[in-house]
Amino acid sequence: MVALIKAAQLLLSLSILVVLHEFGHYWAARAFKTRVEKFYLFMNPGFSLFKKQIGETEWGIGWLPLGGYVKISGMIDESMDTEQLQQPPQPWEFRSKPAWQRLIIMLGGIIVNLILGFAIYSMVLLVWGETVLPAERIPYGLEVDERLKPLGFEDGDQVVSINGETPASFTEIRRSLFFDPVSEVELTRNGERVQLVFEEDLGQFLVDSSIRRPFGLRVPALVETISPGSGAEAGGLMPGDRIVTLDGAAVGFHGDVLEYLRAHPATDIEVGVIRGAYARLQLTCRTDSSGALGFLQKDPMTMPEFQLEERTYGPGEALVSGFALAWTTLEEYVLSMRFLFSRSGASQVGSLVTFGSIFDAGWNWEIFWRNTAFFSLILAFMNLLPIPALDGGHVVFLLYEMVVGRPAPDKFLEWAQTVGIVLLLGLMALALGNDIWRVITGQFG
Structure with a gap:
């Protein structure tokens, strides 16, 4: 049930972001009288779950929940529909528009995601404040x-x-x-x-x-929950217990407990706990092959000794602080990309499973909207990367055209688009493989 709740939150969050991102392209295209042939939430290879023709545009929902797209007339995109390009350019086509207009069309989705991230963070601070x-x-x-x-x-x-x-x-x-x-x-x-x-x-x-x-x-080693079928459950460990000794040696904090347990995989451990106000008990619990007992540490933010400060914001303060929070979040994400080029960089890449894991096990609207704002900024940044098949790749070619005075050859654009799609598919495969490994090794808890 927890997995379904998290999956539903992820699906709703990304659907909101994808639709608004594509609307950014759509609105910009229509502003310059460029025809938009299709507007889809999710991909629709082979068939669509829903489609309806309204004016010049087919609106639909695909069956493959991997983003979405708008198909703009006269543009080389992921559909790789090149037949249209064999015909003389038409006034309503993307390729007939000045380079500066095409640049705005390609940046439309990114701009919407940046504004959306800022707006959602401001709304969150206004409604829920900050702890x-x-x-x-x-x-x-x-x-x-x-x-x-x-x-x-x-x-x-x-x-x-x-x-x-x-x-x-x-x-x-x-x-x-x-x-x-x-x-x-x-x-x-x-x-x-x-x-x-x-x-x-x-x-x-x-x-x-x-x-x-x-x-x-x-933090002190306070037990929040016990995993069913774990060594902790078999040994009698209970929520609320405070672990104070392991095999007779005093342990003051959660980090000390983890360090000791990881050094003793598949081993019977004598666990000394304080239960309630005074009771001291000795339990025998067996670690698994990774050195885990199977309990979740209590969140320090719910412990009375951690004196949290609640901050509230008026409308003006929320706007200013929301912008600052969005900027800081985006800056941190960009800086964290350095890890992709570290020794363990490839193993850090995650797919939708990783994104879904950060949602709350219940349906907490504050966490939902905070995550949605975060994803919106990620979507803006990732789409700006100069990779063919992403908005940023098209932006690079348009900037080249504006500087040189002529567009890149259509054949080169087709080849670059193919390379970009292969790169993205490879990255998706790597991310999915990493997440499958995390599930197998229990890294998602």
Whole structure:
């Protein structure tokens, strides 16, 4: 049921974005009196679930839920319909329009997605506001990836400043350490000040080392839910239990528990827990082959010691902050693309399964709209990439035409379109393969 709820949210979110993206192309084309032959949600190889001719345009819904398209007269696109190009150009065709008009038509969908991302974020802030964890209210400090400890970081560190700037929230700490060119970090550790200075950019080190989650919140090992049929269930672990010892050794935090369990796959573990206010119990639980017991950690944002701050926004504030949030989100996504060129870059690519996994297990409208805004910005950026078969590929050829004074040959455009389609199909196959592997290895939980 959870998978169906997430799939339904993903389908609705992408359908909204695809329809509005294609409307961006459609409105721009009609503004310049260019004929649009088809407007489809989803692809329709072979047949359509629904279609209706209205005026010059066939409106329809395909059966293959992979995006959508508009077919513009006189344009080489993914349909590879070149028969039309053998005829003399007609006034209503794409190829008959000035290059600047064709450029606006190709950018129409991207512009709509950018505006939509900004508008949705503004709406979310206006309706739901924002919940943040102030930097000074992180009770147990940071949990640090093991590969960062040789640089001087330790679990439990509290961040005082980054490059001399004091971060306002945990989100800002994580963003700055991950994306900004960091050369200096000031920490408090066991009540003492510690200064870390880096000869190379910390963010670049994270990319080179393929560290995608360098910093998290250090939290007590509190059990939220138990996986059916797991070693945790068989051993008697229950929601609400706090794990305090493993095989007699004290463990203070969730990260310590995970580290110990991963080092002991397929092993019986003596788990000491505190249940309720006072009861201390010893349980025997067996890890699986990956070193997991089968329980979900309690969300730190629901723990009373993490004192969250609720922010509300008026209409004007929501517009300004929504634009800032959209810009920051897009900037972070673009910067994170560096990981595709790291040693483990190919394994980071995900398909619709990955996108679907970030939705809430219930139907939470705030999370739905936040994800939709995020996807809208991704769709804008990805379509702007200079790859033939994407809007960005057409934009590159149009800019070439505007600079040189003549269009690229039709045969070359056909060849480039074919290459672009092959590249996209290859990327989709890689992403789907990665997600199948994640499902097999249980990485989606």
